[in-house]
Amino acid sequence: MFENLQDRLGSILNGLTGRGSLSEADVSAALREVRRALLEADVALEVVRTFTEKVREKAVGASVLKSIKPGQMVVKIVHDELVEMLGSEGVSVDLHAPAPVVIMMVGLQGSGKTTTTGKIAKRLTDREKKKVLMASLDTRRPAAQEQLRQLGVQTGIDTLPIVAGQSPTDIASRAVQAAKLGGHDVVILDTAGRTHIDEPLMLEMADIKKKANPHEILLVADSLTGQDAVNLARNFDERVGITGLVLTRMDGDGRGGAALSMRAVTGKPIKLIGTGERMNELDEFHPRRIADRILGMGDIVSLVEKAAENIDAEKARAMAEKMAKGKFDLNDLADQLRQMQKMGGMGGIMGLMPGMAGMKDKMASAGLNDKMFDRQLAIISSMTKAERANPDILKHSRKKRIAAGSGTDAAEINKLLKMHRGMADMMKAMGGKGKGGIMKQMMGGLAGKMGLGGMGGMPDLANMDPKQLEALQKQAEAAGLGKPGALPPGLGGLPGGLPGLGGSKLPGLGGLPSLPGFGKKK
Numbered sequence: 475m476f477e478n479l480q481d482r483l484g485s486i487l488n489g490l491t492g493r494g495s496l497s498e499a500d501v502s503a504a505l506r507e508v509r510r511a512l513l514e515a516d517v518a519l520e521v522v523r524t525f526t527e528k529v530r531e532k533a534v535g536a537s538v539l540k541s542i543k544p545g546q547m548v549v550k551i552v553h554d555e556l557v558e559m560l561g562s563e564g565v566s567v568d569l570h571a572p573a574p575v576v577i578m579m580v581g582l583q584g585s586g587k588t589t590t591t592g593k594i595a596k597r598l599t600d601r602e603k604k605k606v607l608m609a610s611l612d613t614r615r616p617a618a619q620e621q622l623r624q625l626g627v628q629t630g631i632d633t634l635p636i637v638a639g640q641s642p643t644d645i646a647s648r649a650v651q652a653a654k655l656g657g658h659d660v661v662i663l664d665t666a667g668r669t670h671i672d673e674p675l676m677l678e679m680a681d682i683k684k685k686a687n688p689h690e691i692l693l694v695a696d697s698l699t700g701q702d703a704v705n706l707a708r709n710f711d712e713r714v715g716i717t718g719l720v721l722t723r724m725d726g727d728g729r730g731g732a733a734l735s736m737r738a739v740t741g742k743p744i745k746l747i748g749t750g751e752r753m754n755e756l757d758e759f760h761p762r763r764i765a766d767r768i769l770g771m772g773d774i775v776s777l778v779e780k781a782a783e784n785i786d787a788e789k790a791r792a793m794a795e796k797m798a799k800g801k802f803d804l805n806d807l808a809d810q811l812r813q814m815q816k817m818g819g820m821g822g823i824m825g826l827m828p829g830m831a832g833m834k835d836k837m838a839s840a841g842l843n844d845k846m847f848d849r850q851l852a853i854i855s856s857m858t859k860a861e862r863a864n865p866d867i868l869k870h871s872r873k874k875r876i877a878a879g880s881g882t883d884a885a886e887i888n889k890l891l892k893m894h895r896g897m898a899d900m901m902k903a904m905g906g907k908g909k910g911g912i913m914k915q916m917m918g919g920l921a922g923k924m925g926l927g928g929m930g931g932m933p934d935l936a937n938m939d940p941k942q943l944e945a946l947q948k949q950a951e952a953a954g955l956g957k958p959g960a961l962p963p964g965l966g967g968l969p970g971g972l973p974g975l976g977g978s979k980l981p982g983l984g985g986l987p988s989l990p991g992f993g994k995k996k
Contacts, residue, residue: 480768482511487552487769491545501533501548508552516731518704521559521738529555553765559734560761565718565743567594569602571689574653574661578688579720580679580710583667585696586722588618590748591664592625593756594692594720599631604659609634609649611642611682612666622664629753632658642666642678646686663688671706676713683714690717692745695732697721703732707740716740721759722748733764802898804862808854811847850890852880865891 486507490496505526512522532551569575577594579587588610595606608626610633612618619636626633634649646663653661663686668675683691693716695703710716719740721733724747737744744759793806854862856879861868868876873887 479511479515483769487549490548496544498534505530516701518701518735518739521735525555525559553769556765556768557761559738560764561737561743562761564758564760565745566758567745568690574658576650576686576688577660577662577690577692578686579664579692579694580714581667581694583669585694586748587667587694588621588664590694590720590722591662592629593753595631595662596629596753597756598660607632607634607653607658607661609645610664611645612664613642614666643681643685646682650686671709679714691715692718692720694720694722697724697732699732704735704739707736711740711742716742718743718745720746725749804854804865804894807894808851811851815847849882849886853882853887853890856880865894
């Protein structure tokens with residue numbers, strides 16, 4: 475989402491940090507470029523104007539121009555103002571009200587309200603252990619109520635039975651009553667949208683609000699709509715009174731201006747962001763982490779959180795036992811590749827690692843992308859059980875059959891086998907100190923760099939409050955993991971980075987840690 479802005483701001487600020495001293499003219503020239511970059515990213519003009527004025531006010535002060543590292547001071551000021559623009563603290567959905575807590579979803583048609591309703595319900599059920607009831611108030615869009623019912627079936631969450639001919643306000647009353655009788659903690663009302671804002675829509679929203687008395691009114695906005703999303707947020711806030719924003723399609727290739735503008739214009743916090751189509755792809759919005767990513771500082775806390783969610787503790791233990799015996803077959807390799815895919819693939823992981831966001835294009839041109847993982851998994855899936863357990867039996871005729879079955883060729887199979895041999899040798903040499911594989915090692919190593927010990931010291935993020943997570947980020951920065959351009963040495967604990975190894979030898983990929991599938995020649 476923020477890649478273009480990240481590239482532009484990165485090159486502008488790098489130009490400042492490389493200088494020994496800065497004049498007022500240098501700062502003014504850089505701010506002109508920052509202003510242009512923000513406008514190109516579709517940030518609202520009034521927001522850009524306020525932002526650059528605040529940065530200028532602080533950046534041309536004597537304390538900055540005469541400091542030891544003036545360029546870095548300017549970067550810090552830009553970072554702090556970005557955080558301020560996005561909302562200094564992350565705000566979650568507020569459930570502090572008598573049960574059932576009513577959450578009302580509003581927004582235009584096609585912004586993703588119904589899907590987001592299902593995602594929020596799943597999140598509250600899984601993470602907060604709440605009993606949730608979903609109700610569709612959309613009587614206009616064909617099959618809108620059926621869509622929500624299907625999402626309920628898919629996620630195992632209760633939905634209000636559909637009664638034909640009821641008005642949206644009647645459905646809202648029935649939903650609140652049903653939630654009280656059913657002992658539900660939360661009821662989410664999925665309201666109807668229009669293709670544009672009109673008077674009947676706003677009157678309907680006001681009637682539902684009066685009838686259901688919602689504790690939260692969340693505006694769902696498509697982050698790809700740019701400037702218009704800002705007007706949308708302002709209108710809904712003035713007429714209905716929203717308590718927070720949910721931005722969908724944050725994984726798209728939009729310019730990110732809506733996210734940067736809406737909080738500043740409405741003063742209402744962005745509470746959640748949709749990062750994909752799947753029901754678990756909904757994240758809390760953390761302004762500081764987003765600012766870190768925009769300025770290429772990475773996002774260690776989100777990376778560790780993703781690992782904590784996706785690394786299967788039981789599988790990690792079983793693998794550690796196998797490694798202790800020096801065993802590592804192709805089934806284990808496939809598990810490791812799937813874990814990396816669950817964490818967002820190569821692009822997702824690199825986007826969260828300090829100094830690595832700008833490497834994506836170089837990686838793609840070198841063939842290092844998620845399709846490579848898909849091909850490798852296809853190769854392993856095309857093998858027999860015996861071949862996966864004992865790759866040494868793979869001779870020419872077997873490779874020919876596997877290549878035909880996986881749609882690849884012998885060269886790719888040889889590359890995969892070479893990568894597996896390198897990893898198996900390393901695991902054997904470590905004598906089981908691998909502690910559960912690539913992802914566990916990588917995350918454990920990052921935790922170690924932050925003074926949290928190895929795998930055993932990896933924090934349980936599910937039980938950490940926001941202040942502890944903030945402290946974790948600060949530890950990361952103190953360890954040199956939060957600075958633009960700083961790479962975690964060896965990717966934490968693994969000799970030469972990720973097993974596979976020798977990625978740093980790839981042309982044009984200077985400090986890139988080693989990655990699976992691109993081994994050194996033996």
